Amino acid sequence: MAGVKTATASSYTEVFANKAGTVYQSDREGCWYIDFDGKLVRFDHRGLLKLKNSICRVDIEELLLNSDRSPEIEMVFICACNHCYFLNLLQIISLKQLLEGTFVMLELNQIIRDRLHRLPF
Amino acid sequence: MKDIMRVKCLLSADIETLLNQQIKKEAHSSAMYLAMASWCNQNGFDYSSDYFFKQSDEERFHQLKLFKYVLDMGGSAISPDVSGIRQEYSSLREVFEEALEAEIAITQSFKVIAANCLKEQDFVTFEFLNWFMKEQREEEYKARRALELFEVIGEEGTGLWEIDKHVNKIKYDSETAGE
Numbered sequence: 001m002a003g004v005k006t007a008t009a010s011s012y013t014e015v016f017a018n019k020a021g022t023v024y025q026s027d028r029e030g031c032w033y034i035d036f037d038g039k040l041v042r043f044d045h046r047g048l049l050k051l052k053n054s055i056c057r058v059d060i061e062e063l064l065l066n067s068d069r070s071p072e073i074e075m076v077f078i079c080a081c082n083h084c085y086f087l088n089l090l091q092i093i094s095l096k097q098l099l100e101g102t103f104v105m106l107e108l109n110q111i112i113r114d115r116l117h118r119l120p121f
Numbered sequence: 122m123k124d125i126m127r128v129k130c131l132l133s134a135d136i137e138t139l140l141n142q143q144i145k146k147e148a149h150s151s152a153m154y155l156a157m158a159s160w161c162n163q164n165g166f167d168y169s170s171d172y173f174f175k176q177s178d179e180e181r182f183h184q185l186k187l188f189k190y191v192l193d194m195g196g197s198a199i200s201p202d203v204s205g206i207r208q209e210y211s212s213l214r215e216v217f218e219e220a221l222e223a224e225i226a227i228t229q230s231f232k233v234i235a236a237n238c239l240k241e242q243d244f245v246t247f248e249f250l251n252w253f254m255k256e257q258r259e260e261e262y263k264a265r266r267a268l269e270l271f272e273v274i275g276e277e278g279t280g281l282w283e284i285d286k287h288v289n290k291i292k293y294d295s296e297t298a299g300e
Contacts, residue, residue, distance in 0.1 A: 013122045027123040045129040046197060053134075106126050113124045 016101040020094035023102040032102075036095055041083045050078050052099045055092065063089050130195035136243055137196040139234045144187045145201035146230055150223055151180035152206045157216050159208070166213055166281075168289040172267075176220070179260075183253065190249055213281060214271050221264035228257040259293040266291045 012024045012033070021036035032043050034051075043051060054076050063074070074092055076085040087095060132140070158173035191198040210216045231253050238247040270284045 015122070025122055025125065027125075030123075030125050030129075032125075045126055049134060049197075106124075109122055110124045110127050113127075 016098065016105045018094065018098050018101065020091070021098050023098060034098075036085075036098065037091060039083070039085075043078075047078055048099075048102075051076070052103060054078060055096045055099055058092050058096075060089070060092060060096075063092075131243075131245060132191065132194045132196045133241055133243065136234070136237060136241065136246055137191060139237060140187055140191050140196070140246075141199045141201075143230060143234060144184055144191070144198065145203070146227060147180050147184035147187060148201045148203045149206070150227060151177045151184060152203045153223060154180060154220070156206050156208050157210070157220065160210050160216060161213070161285075164213070166285045168285045168287075169213065169216070172288045172291075173216075173220075183256070186252075190246075194245075213284065214268075214276070217264065217268045217271070221261070221268055224257065224260045224264045228261060231257060258295075262293045263291050 011028045012026055015023045015025050015032065017023070021034065024033045024035065025031075026033065029042075030044070032048050034041050034043060058074055058076075074087050076087060078084070085091075085095070130137075154173045154177035158170045158177060161167075161170035161173060188198045188200075207219075210219070231250060235247055235250050235254070238244070238250065267288050270287055274280050274283045274287070276284070
């Protein structure tokens with residue numbers, strides 16, 4: 001993503017990042033790019049919501065407590081998306097943090113736009 | 122940075138989830154009323170059967186109204202799985218008792234959605250829900266009146282036959298009723 005980001009820096013905005021990855025928004029394309037664990041995937045707004053819901057549905061506590069599960073890999077498949085994730089427990093936690101942070105920033109962006117542009121009084 | 126989420130969809134994720142849950146409840150109600158219509162028909166209660174056929178259609182209409190609203194607002198409307206429909210009842214009274222309970226549950230559910238809309242200041246959806254609030258007044262009234270027939274007429278002798286005949290005549294004609 002670094003190359004893409006450098007090449008068209010004005011088109012991509014970093015929404016949120018943690019140690020495991022970064023989420024970029026493309027205003028021009030109206031979508032987001034998730035750079036996670038060496039994999040770059042494009043999501044439209046529905047896909048991003050579905051990914052967040054899928055990750056939030058993973059019962060991390062159950063994965064931690066259940067010693068029968070081997071290996072501790074979850075497959076996260078998003079309908080109508082050409083990609084899927086195979087994640088271990090730590091990756092699930094990291095991706096969940098990344099997405100939660102992203103949605104907080106998107107909500108903050110909405111509040112700022114409301115205050116600055118949509119509620120001009 | 123553009124606000125793409127808001128541009129694409131008016132609904133928040135939470136409200137969209139609640140509306141999809143309501144779509145499922147309406148689908149369940151429609152299927153439940155259809156099962157009631159079947160039971161009434163099999164047991165000779167023709168007017169009650171007609172009443173529940175109409176109720177089933179109404180619930181289906183409610184489901185579609187919610188479904189189209191979610192789509193119109195840019196959300197993802199989910200066609201629900203419906204299962205666990207009760208097919209057998211021990212009496213006509215029990216059928217109407219369950220119908221009233223179901224309507225009360227639906228009203229309570231709409232109240233929860235409306236409360237969440239107010240919390241989020243989603244006045245657009247709140248206004249949309251007003252139609253359902255009015256509708257629930259009618260639905261609960263009709264279900265309650267039907268059950269009261271069992272007390273007013275009584276089940277002895279030809280009582281059940283009289284009750285069945287009267288069920289289809291229940292009308293809620295308040296000018297404030299839903300259309």
